[in-house]
Amino acid sequence: MKKRSRLVIVLLVVVMCGAFLYPTIKWYCFVPQATKDLATGSNVQIKEYARGQASRDLRTLKELVKSDANASVPTEYDYLKATAKANYKASKEKVPAWTISTLLRGFYTEQDLFNTIENHYRSNLMGLKTLSGKALQLGLDLRGGMSVLLDADVAGYEEKSGKAPSSSEVTDLVNQDIEILKNRIDQFGVSEPEIRLQGTDQILIEIPGASDPERVNSFLRGKGSLMFQMIDTDLTTQLQTYFKEHPSEVYADNGSIRQPSFLPAGKVATGYYVNDDYGIAELSSFVVLDQEVGMDGEHLESATTSTDGITGKPVVNFQLDTVGGDLFYKLTSTNVGKTLAVVMDGNVKAMATINEAIRSSVQISGFNASEANDLAIVLKTAALPIQLTVASQQSVGATLGEDAVSSGLKALAIGLLLVVVFMFAYYNVTGLVADLALIFNFVIMVSVLSAFNFTVTLSSVAGLVLTLGMAVDANVIINERIKEELRNKKSPQAAVKAGYDKALWTILDSNITTIIAALVLSSLGSSAVKGFANTLAIGIVSSVFTALFVTHLVMDAAVTDKEKAKLHISWRKDEND
């Protein structure tokens, strides 16, 4: 290969590493801790935070305009100017000089202004959240947290339903479980948990930050999150008008809905949520509920969707147990004509008008197919379609994680230093070339790890350390070869050329076999071992690359055009030319 093309490839790799590492560097060095905490929250938390901030800002702006309408706009609200300008243009008005009052007049309604502010906060945090997803993340064993692997209890399901489910049926059931757990786990708070299907019948849950297995058990059991409550129609209308007139009064700073003072005791204001296209529950309107619970969801036995035989419209059917049937009959018989709400975790998920007194078999109608499906899922949430058992569970407290990070980093730094010094001590200047390759190799590894979204676990730190030692191997093979050629009285230039040529296949053969071992290892289930294997495989490829391209370039440059140039490959005088 020509030297020039080798140089181009090396430069390309450098650029690539830079691009891969950019999000990581930006996230860890340029985002303040407080913002990081906010951005790593769940989507729901971010939404609540944005709402709270928007409420506060709206109040501040209104006070500002009251105290001095012609004051200049504080710089933190500069972002509003763009929207205001667009609005002025859209209504074909001249864009005025910016003061608080002209800025506010740039918005059609107070709600419009509120939405713009909320959107600003939200998109800002969502952008950072995307950035954090691209940055190199520490694994649960290093920052504390827990991961739980759950098995579907197929035998138990068979016993209960009387037939053995096929493996695709099991996967369907497990997927339904995942949806339900996702809903339940939102109560867990802190950082965004990850829940995903593993294989065909397992669920992996990873919760960074929190490490309390008891809490996982509680949401696996998942009791008492579903309620049937009556809606107060008059107060609901009153609340909706009030909130429409006073957008800044809707949310508290933490994003929760405020309880206006006109609500009497025993009534609560809450939101009616509908799942949006992304499956995130979106607030669609406000509702006032009777605080008293009509019936607890634990009495629910099953829920299905079907189509009404006469109208052809989708309906949701659910069965209640005997106690639940009595309760429900009492509730519906006293409230005919009123509206019943299905409330999950304090949020209204569905509303239905009671036409007649019902006992155990209930049918709700009046929505489209996807709404019916959503409601059925909500109702089923009271019980998992297939029970889950803990297959394996690992949780690490934050203190231990911190200790592991510091000892891992220390080991890495000392190991790197020892190898670098040793290479210089043995190979003189050529050793420094190998050291350069080693450090470059390290950068490549970290950037590839972050590009492929691998999390850094303790075992991948072990992989990094090990690769440090093994990475210089390719250079050792080459250097030993060059030394030999020099001993055979070749010129430095010829020796370098012969050294690289002869070492090429030795290096490839010996590393390909190690890669085989690493790849086999990475296909083995355990995630800790996987992290190690991935790091090892990346390290091997990049060490071969740095040896064959980077050091080759430097060594060529060192001996080119200087037939008499000395090659400092050893501290012994007789081996240096």
Place this chain on the structure above:
Amino acid sequence: MTKKDIPVIKNRWYFIILAAVLLLVGLVSFIISGFNRGIDFESGLGMRVQLAPSGISVGYTGADSAKLSIASSTLSLEIRGENGVETHAFDSVAYPTVADLASAMGKVSGITVNVYDGTLKTANVLSGYGFPATLSETPVVINFANSGTVTIDQVRSSLASLGNVKIQTVGAAADQVFQIRVGLNEKDTQSSVESAITSALDTAFGADNVVVLQSDFVGPKYSSSLLRGSVVSILVALALILVYIWIRFRFAYAISSIIALCHDVFLLLGFISVCRFEVSSTTVAALLTIIGYSLNNTIVIFDRVRENVKLDKAGSFPAIIDHAVTQSMSRTLMSSLTTMLAIIPLAILASGDIKLFAIEMLFGVFVGTFSSNFLAPVFLNWITAGQAKRKAAKAEAKAVAKK
């Protein structure tokens, strides 16, 4: 060549006897005591706990929501209310003792602090399970590491009622960190075993003095599938490597390198059995890495053998092998040394599985270097000689048949 070649082939019996004796030691140890199976391969619950005195308890009586988190010996208090988010950070530099910490925290409105032991150091704050904690009227206890005198026997006797329990001290005895392993009985679940351990420890040492740092649970189904997967993966790796060398070199090379690899694997397993190290999935990682590593060495030497055979067609094979081993010796030593240099800090500084992994790797690099220099070439020589003999015999038979 100025230097004399190392007489590998001549001394072959010494190497083989040495390897055989070491393998035998491992085998005997395996037969007598088997492996100390880790949690990955023997279902159960592993828990790392630290006995540490409670320093303060913190409660919150205000109307807002308060969260307490602990990171790098700094306690952060976050109060979210209708009027915004207030955060207070208390680090160990500004508040060196627990008494300082308590008086500072108590000044935050709504926070009530109860001091148990003000002399403890803030820098030693521990955050185990339950943190970040949401504060309420029921106070949350915060523990601080301190040197203590509870012995491993006391911990053992406190858990005696649970049956099959293994306990180890982690780090210095005064740190009071213990690793507890409990096997599973039928019908045990993760939560039942865990609560049994914590309640036993709580009764023995006081509920507020036990901090759970880490726990791992492996169910019976998972552990057996992992064991099967590990064995399969090692066999698959060996088979793939065999095929690769067969294609790139020759059959004799492939077989002799696989023999050397088996030696490494069994010797490492013997070492693990003798030292009573826990066998876990990181052990499998160490085994496979050593397979890759030792093979790397072997191939560099075999590559040299192949090259020398081409250069010197008339030379005797044993002499060629000796020469190749000698030529590769400085490379082999260098690369073993650099690998060991990199791992030694890990073996000293890390703890738990990773420490064992590093120690196993150190041993493995040593063994791998030995086998690729002194065992694989010897077997290569034998197998090649055998093949040559058979060929010659066949040729002779043909010649006889022709007559």
